Amino acid sequence: MQVTSRNFKENSSKALKDDDLRVALNRVKTGFTTARATAASELPEFEELRNKSRDIKNDVLENLDYYLEYFEEKVLAQGGHVHWCSNATEAKAAILKICRDADAKTVTKGKSMITEEIALNKFLAAEGIEPIETDLGEYIIQLADEPPSHIIGPAVHKTKEQVTELFYEHHQKYGYTERQEDPEKLVGEARAVLRHKYVTADVGITGANFLVAETGSTVIVTNEGNGDLTQSLPKTHIVVASLEKIIPTLEDVSTVMRVLARSATGQEMSVYTTFSTGPKRSADIDGPENFHVVLLDGGRTEMLGTELEELLRCIRCGACMNHCPVYHAVGGHSYGWVYPGPIGAALNPQMVGLEEARHLPNASTFCGRCEEVCPVHIPLPKILRHWREKAFEQQIGPKPERWGIELWGFFAKRPTLYRLVTGIAARVLTKIAGRRGRIKSLPLMGGWTSVRDLPAPQGATFMAQWKKSGRGTQK
Amino acid sequence: MSEKPGTVEVALFVTCLVDINRPSVGFAAVKLLEETGCRVVVPDTQTCCGQPAYNSGDRKSTKQIAADVIKAFKGFRYVVVPSGSCAGMITKHYPELFKDDPDLLLDAQDLAARTYELVSFLKDVRGFKPEGVKLDRKITYHDSCANLREMKVVDQPRALMNHIDGLELVEAEDREACCGFGGTFCIKYSEISEEMVDRKIDNILATKADMLAAGDLGCLMNIAGRLYRKGHDIKVLHIAEILADMSDGPGLGEERR
Numbered sequence: 001m002q003v004t005s006r007n008f009k010e011n012s013s014k015a016l017k018d019d020d021l022r023v024a025l026n027r028v029k030t031g032f033t034t035a036r037a038t039a040a041s042e043l044p045e046f047e048e049l050r051n052k053s054r055d056i057k058n059d060v061l062e063n064l065d066y067y068l069e070y071f072e073e074k075v076l077a078q079g080g081h082v083h084w085c086s087n088a089t090e091a092k093a094a095i096l097k098i099c100r101d102a103d104a105k106t107v108t109k110g111k112s113m114i115t116e117e118i119a120l121n122k123f124l125a126a127e128g129i130e131p132i133e134t135d136l137g138e139y140i141i142q143l144a145d146e147p148p149s150h151i152i153g154p155a156v157h158k159t160k161e162q163v164t165e166l167f168y169e170h171h172q173k174y175g176y177t178e179r180q181e182d183p184e185k186l187v188g189e190a191r192a193v194l195r196h197k198y199v200t201a202d203v204g205i206t207g208a209n210f211l212v213a214e215t216g217s218t219v220i221v222t223n224e225g226n227g228d229l230t231q232s233l234p235k236t237h238i239v240v241a242s243l244e245k246i247i248p249t250l251e252d253v254s255t256v257m258r259v260l261a262r263s264a265t266g267q268e269m270s271v272y273t274t275f276s277t278g279p280k281r282s283a284d285i286d287g288p289e290n291f292h293v294v295l296l297d298g299g300r301t302e303m304l305g306t307e308l309e310e311l312l313r314c315i316r317c318g319a320c321m322n323h324c325p326v327y328h329a330v331g332g333h334s335y336g337w338v339y340p341g342p343i344g345a346a347l348n349p350q351m352v353g354l355e356e357a358r359h360l361p362n363a364s365t366f367c368g369r370c371e372e373v374c375p376v377h378i379p380l381p382k383i384l385r386h387w388r389e390k391a392f393e394q395q396i397g398p399k400p401e402r403w404g405i406e407l408w409g410f411f412a413k414r415p416t417l418y419r420l421v422t423g424i425a426a427r428v429l430t431k432i433a434g435r436r437g438r439i440k441s442l443p444l445m446g447g448w449t450s451v452r453d454l455p456a457p458q459g460a461t462f463m464a465q466w467k468k469s470g471r472g473t474q475k
Numbered sequence: 476m477s478e479k480p481g482t483v484e485v486a487l488f489v490t491c492l493v494d495i496n497r498p499s500v501g502f503a504a505v506k507l508l509e510e511t512g513c514r515v516v517v518p519d520t521q522t523c524c525g526q527p528a529y530n531s532g533d534r535k536s537t538k539q540i541a542a543d544v545i546k547a548f549k550g551f552r553y554v555v556v557p558s559g560s561c562a563g564m565i566t567k568h569y570p571e572l573f574k575d576d577p578d579l580l581l582d583a584q585d586l587a588a589r590t591y592e593l594v595s596f597l598k599d600v601r602g603f604k605p606e607g608v609k610l611d612r613k614i615t616y617h618d619s620c621a622n623l624r625e626m627k628v629v630d631q632p633r634a635l636m637n638h639i640d641g642l643e644l645v646e647a648e649d650r651e652a653c654c655g656f657g658g659t660f661c662i663k664y665s666e667i668s669e670e671m672v673d674r675k676i677d678n679i680l681a682t683k684a685d686m687l688a689a690g691d692l693g694c695l696m697n698i699a700g701r702l703y704r705k706g707h708d709i710k711v712l713h714i715a716e717i718l719a720d721m722s723d724g725p726g727l728g729e730e731r732r
Contacts, residue, residue, distance in 0.1 A: 365657025
């Protein structure tokens, strides 16, 4: 997708004026947060499971090479193939080759953020292969020709009315000529249209929530069962996954799964959890004949051993954005690249460059709610601060902001001068406000006064009054 | 309170916002500390805890300012701060700032261990409860993010307010949501901040409270400023002013009499 992170302010300004989006985002805010809180409180060992999940992922990151090679060995032993790709270009080339070998005209796709990351759909379409998204949310935004706005609810920004219009526009060719307004009927219509596509697709592509080292299995969790049909009906199944998705054992998978859905939607488990272990065996009734895993680095190994390593623990549950007041205000598209919300603000500067994404780590109040709910304890505010420090070092960002901070720092380091300047400022502001007690607009303070009045100071500073009173200033 | 009155020395970290914008909060803190038998000292070389630089990515200035704070407050048994976010800066972030600087790390950890947010210090360390304070108001309390998540100061202000005659506490919906202040955030991303503070205000208004309190002046200036901009009349005070029976004067942004 085209990166528009640079325009974060403009994007968010537009989003804040979009009434449909406001309705949709309010649903995220109230629905997901309540559901997660309930699920967490109903499982006494939830906190313990979070710690265990963090430890499992830390172990994976420390021994990534070992687990990956173990996984590969298992996949190969079962007759599958593993394609190691260092970047998006290599991954797309590997996927295209598999599709060409299968003589593919259409591919069905399960929901996958990694294929968004490498912009696979656009690539396949340009190569004459039609990609069809089968997750309902992904299907909706594919029709709308939009990127996902949430990592687990890609079409969460869409209202029901907008979906009605989209289906009305795109489903007429399949004989659906009426506007459906009932959600159940809308789902039924999508199901009927997609059912036909599953059967005719030549290749099924899915992502993976986990890659299990001990068995060589790949795991997806869904709520619609679309992933199952995507990976079991076509003759060829391609799993695209980034390296850090590896998990040592099935036991570990079951531990992490217990925090995944609870953190994401508040469900105890997703409706479907599907394990794929190699291609169809001779005695199997169905399943793909060819099984490929495209393992993508995509900048992950560069993050190992750095301040960003902890981001690789992410299990893509979406809890951080579900609880983020900035996400609630501006929605996912404002972030301008694949990953929105706090995880996007922390990850995207690494993926698309700090210059491009500099707004994202800055657009946070450091309220800390994301870290509080992250199932694997990623210190998101700390990583956002890391990016602010990088930007400051590299002098990225508007100069006046920097000068302001430097000027303030200059005074803060000189108490006598600071007393003088703050004393004058307090008196001047008090005088400007007069009896009114607040200031409506102030030069250089437009950022404040464009939104709110400035409660005025009370006259002399505390330090001036304290000094005048002759009270203790030293031990 | 086993010590004799006036024998427990407390250094007050005033905070830059209290110093410049609302000295009455500082005097309320002094009054409360003295009521619990503390002798209050205000070191005159203090300026600010360094959060503006820290949150803007200027680590070098932050460390210089933090080193000055460490020096200014050396040797005091207790350091008390009428702000969750400044207390959080000193107790949680100073040690992190100097993690690779063995000389200052010990001093930073030492200061962190002696530093308390005001309300939790009053309640947990000094066993304080307000006596003879009367206030006929319906109040709602805003949890600043730093008090809520970093300092875990949530129950203490509520427990202390419970001892005030006539005061009725009504909790707002979505208490854990940020008010949109965020230091320079509210200036740099004013439109997003506006949306956040508006949601906060909706929840405050829904309580029908006629008074709002919090333990952080940044949040209070943001919320009070927005309340006035939208024409709402709710008296906004720092929790210290309420506990110290200093609720009579004008609230934040209120007209002077």
